[in-house]
Amino acid sequence: MEPLSADDIRRSFVNSTKSQVKALTLPQNFAELPWESLDFLGWRDPKAPNRGYLVVRRDAEVTGIAVTTQASGKARRFAGLCDLCNTTHHVSDVALFAAKRAGSAGRAGNTVGTYICADLACSLYIRGLKELDVPQGETATPEVRAERLTTRLHAFADRVLA
Numbered sequence: 001m002e003p004l005s006a007d008d009i010r011r012s013f014v015n016s017t018k019s020q021v022k023a024l025t026l027p028q029n030f031a032e033l034p035w036e037s038l039d040f041l042g043w044r045d046p047k048a049p050n051r052g053y054l055v056v057r058r059d060a061e062v063t064g065i066a067v068t069t070q071a072s073g074k075a076r077r078f079a080g081l082c083d084l085c086n087t088t089h090h091v092s093d094v095a096l097f098a099a100k101r102a103g104s105a106g107r108a109g110n111t112v113g114t115y116i117c118a119d120l121a122c123s124l125y126i127r128g129l130k131e132l133d134v135p136q137g138e139t140a141t142p143e144v145r146a147e148r149l150t151t152r153l154h155a156f157a158d159r160v161l162a
Protein backbone atom coordinates (compact mmCIF):
# COMPACT_ATOMS: atom_id res chain seq x y z
CA MET A 1 0.00 0.00 0.00
CA GLU A 2 1.01 3.63 -0.37
CA PRO A 3 2.58 4.89 2.86
CA LEU A 4 0.42 6.90 5.26
CA SER A 5 1.54 9.75 7.47
CA ALA A 6 0.69 9.95 11.15
CA ASP A 7 -1.76 12.74 10.26
CA ASP A 8 -3.42 10.62 7.53
CA ILE A 9 -3.92 7.89 10.11
CA ARG A 10 -5.29 10.11 12.86
CA ARG A 11 -7.71 11.76 10.42
CA SER A 12 -9.01 8.44 9.08
CA PHE A 13 -10.94 6.97 12.00
CA VAL A 14 -14.65 6.52 11.34
CA ASN A 15 -15.69 4.95 14.65
CA SER A 16 -13.71 6.81 17.30
CA THR A 17 -14.16 9.97 19.30
CA LYS A 18 -11.61 12.79 19.06
CA SER A 19 -10.23 11.92 22.48
CA GLN A 20 -9.85 8.24 21.50
CA VAL A 21 -7.92 9.25 18.39
CA LYS A 22 -5.76 11.56 20.46
CA ALA A 23 -5.02 8.74 22.89
CA LEU A 24 -4.01 6.16 20.29
CA THR A 25 -0.39 5.09 20.07
CA LEU A 26 1.12 4.53 16.61
CA PRO A 27 2.94 1.24 15.90
CA GLN A 28 6.34 1.09 17.57
CA ASN A 29 8.10 0.56 14.22
CA PHE A 30 6.12 3.28 12.44
CA ALA A 31 9.21 4.86 10.83
CA GLU A 32 10.23 1.59 9.22
CA LEU A 33 6.98 -0.14 8.29
CA PRO A 34 7.22 -2.46 5.26
CA TRP A 35 4.49 -0.57 3.35
CA GLU A 36 5.17 -2.51 0.13
CA SER A 37 4.15 -5.72 1.92
CA LEU A 38 1.01 -4.34 3.56
CA ASP A 39 -2.57 -4.60 2.28
CA PHE A 40 -3.69 -2.53 5.24
CA LEU A 41 -2.03 -1.11 8.33
CA GLY A 42 -3.04 -3.11 11.37
CA TRP A 43 -1.59 -2.95 14.86
CA ARG A 44 -2.36 -3.42 18.54
CA ASP A 45 -2.04 -0.33 20.70
CA PRO A 46 1.26 -0.68 22.59
CA LYS A 47 -0.22 1.23 25.55
CA ALA A 48 -3.75 -0.25 25.53
CA PRO A 49 -3.40 -3.97 24.81
CA ASN A 50 -7.12 -4.60 24.27
CA ARG A 51 -7.23 -2.00 21.50
CA GLY A 52 -6.26 -2.42 17.87
CA TYR A 53 -6.53 -0.43 14.66
CA LEU A 54 -7.00 -1.21 10.99
CA VAL A 55 -6.33 1.50 8.42
CA VAL A 56 -7.47 0.70 4.89
CA ARG A 57 -6.80 2.61 1.68
CA ARG A 58 -9.55 2.51 -0.93
CA ASP A 59 -8.81 4.64 -3.98
CA ALA A 60 -8.26 8.10 -2.56
CA GLU A 61 -10.08 7.30 0.66
CA VAL A 62 -8.44 6.22 3.91
CA THR A 63 -10.65 4.45 6.43
CA GLY A 64 -9.45 3.84 9.97
CA ILE A 65 -11.33 1.38 12.15
CA ALA A 66 -10.70 1.02 15.87
CA VAL A 67 -11.37 -2.44 17.31
CA THR A 68 -11.30 -3.91 20.78
CA THR A 69 -10.84 -7.44 22.02
CA GLN A 70 -11.16 -9.20 25.33
CA ALA A 71 -8.26 -11.31 26.50
CA SER A 72 -9.76 -14.78 26.47
CA GLY A 73 -8.22 -17.44 28.65
CA LYS A 74 -10.58 -20.10 27.41
CA ALA A 75 -9.61 -21.91 24.24
CA ARG A 76 -12.72 -23.47 22.81
CA ARG A 77 -11.02 -24.67 19.67
CA PHE A 78 -7.49 -25.95 19.11
CA ALA A 79 -7.00 -23.80 16.07
CA GLY A 80 -8.61 -20.65 14.81
CA LEU A 81 -8.97 -19.04 11.43
CA CYS A 82 -8.60 -15.35 10.68
CA ASP A 83 -11.74 -14.19 8.88
CA LEU A 84 -9.77 -11.63 6.88
CA CYS A 85 -6.71 -13.52 5.62
CA ASN A 86 -7.74 -17.14 6.36
CA THR A 87 -4.49 -17.90 8.16
CA THR A 88 -4.78 -20.78 10.64
CA HIS A 89 -3.43 -20.04 14.12
CA HIS A 90 -3.30 -21.55 17.55
CA VAL A 91 -6.48 -20.33 19.15
CA SER A 92 -4.56 -17.86 21.33
CA ASP A 93 -3.13 -16.14 18.23
CA VAL A 94 -6.48 -15.28 16.71
CA ALA A 95 -8.84 -12.91 18.53
CA LEU A 96 -12.46 -11.88 18.28
CA PHE A 97 -12.38 -8.14 17.61
CA ALA A 98 -15.38 -5.84 17.85
CA ALA A 99 -15.57 -2.61 15.88
CA LYS A 100 -18.03 0.03 16.97
CA ARG A 101 -20.15 0.97 13.97
CA ALA A 102 -19.73 4.47 12.57
CA GLY A 103 -22.15 7.25 13.50
CA SER A 104 -25.35 6.93 15.49
CA ALA A 105 -25.43 3.12 15.27
CA GLY A 106 -22.10 2.99 17.05
CA ARG A 107 -23.16 5.54 19.64
CA ALA A 108 -26.16 3.30 20.32
CA GLY A 109 -23.74 0.47 21.06
CA ASN A 110 -23.84 -1.47 17.78
CA THR A 111 -20.68 -3.34 16.89
CA VAL A 112 -19.38 -5.59 14.12
CA GLY A 113 -17.42 -8.61 15.30
CA THR A 114 -14.88 -10.70 13.41
CA TYR A 115 -12.00 -13.06 14.11
CA ILE A 116 -8.67 -11.58 13.01
CA CYS A 117 -5.01 -12.51 13.53
CA ALA A 118 -4.42 -11.29 17.10
CA ASP A 119 -1.49 -9.09 16.06
CA LEU A 120 -3.40 -7.76 13.00
CA ALA A 121 -0.42 -8.70 10.81
CA CYS A 122 -2.48 -10.51 8.12
CA SER A 123 -0.46 -8.99 5.26
CA LEU A 124 2.78 -10.44 6.61
CA TYR A 125 1.35 -13.92 7.21
CA ILE A 126 -0.02 -14.32 3.69
CA ARG A 127 3.37 -13.34 2.26
CA GLY A 128 5.30 -15.70 4.50
CA LEU A 129 7.02 -12.75 6.20
CA LYS A 130 5.96 -13.83 9.67
CA GLU A 131 6.46 -17.32 10.99
CA LEU A 132 3.55 -19.67 11.64
CA ASP A 133 3.71 -22.78 13.78
CA VAL A 134 0.41 -24.31 12.64
CA PRO A 135 0.09 -26.26 9.37
CA GLN A 136 -1.77 -24.23 6.75
CA GLY A 137 -4.50 -25.61 4.51
CA GLU A 138 -4.30 -22.62 2.20
CA THR A 139 -2.49 -23.23 -1.09
CA ALA A 140 -3.27 -20.03 -3.02
CA THR A 141 -0.42 -17.68 -3.96
CA PRO A 142 0.27 -14.58 -1.86
CA GLU A 143 -1.10 -12.42 -4.71
CA VAL A 144 -4.42 -14.27 -4.75
CA ARG A 145 -4.59 -14.25 -0.96
CA ALA A 146 -3.88 -10.50 -0.90
CA GLU A 147 -6.76 -9.93 -3.33
CA ARG A 148 -9.11 -12.01 -1.17
CA LEU A 149 -7.91 -10.24 1.98
CA THR A 150 -8.61 -6.87 0.39
CA THR A 151 -12.11 -7.95 -0.65
CA ARG A 152 -12.93 -9.20 2.87
CA LEU A 153 -11.40 -6.12 4.45
CA HIS A 154 -13.51 -3.81 2.31
CA ALA A 155 -16.63 -5.82 3.19
CA PHE A 156 -15.71 -5.45 6.88
CA ALA A 157 -15.18 -1.69 6.45
CA ASP A 158 -18.55 -1.44 4.65
CA ARG A 159 -20.28 -3.18 7.58
CA VAL A 160 -18.69 -0.70 10.00
CA LEU A 161 -19.73 2.24 7.80
CA ALA A 162 -23.23 0.97 6.95
Ligand SMILES: [Zn+2]
Pocket residue numbers: 082083084085086087116117121122125
Ligand atom coordinates in the same frame (compact mmCIF):
# COMPACT_ATOMS: atom_id res chain seq x y z
ZN1 LIG B 1 -5.35 -12.45 9.44
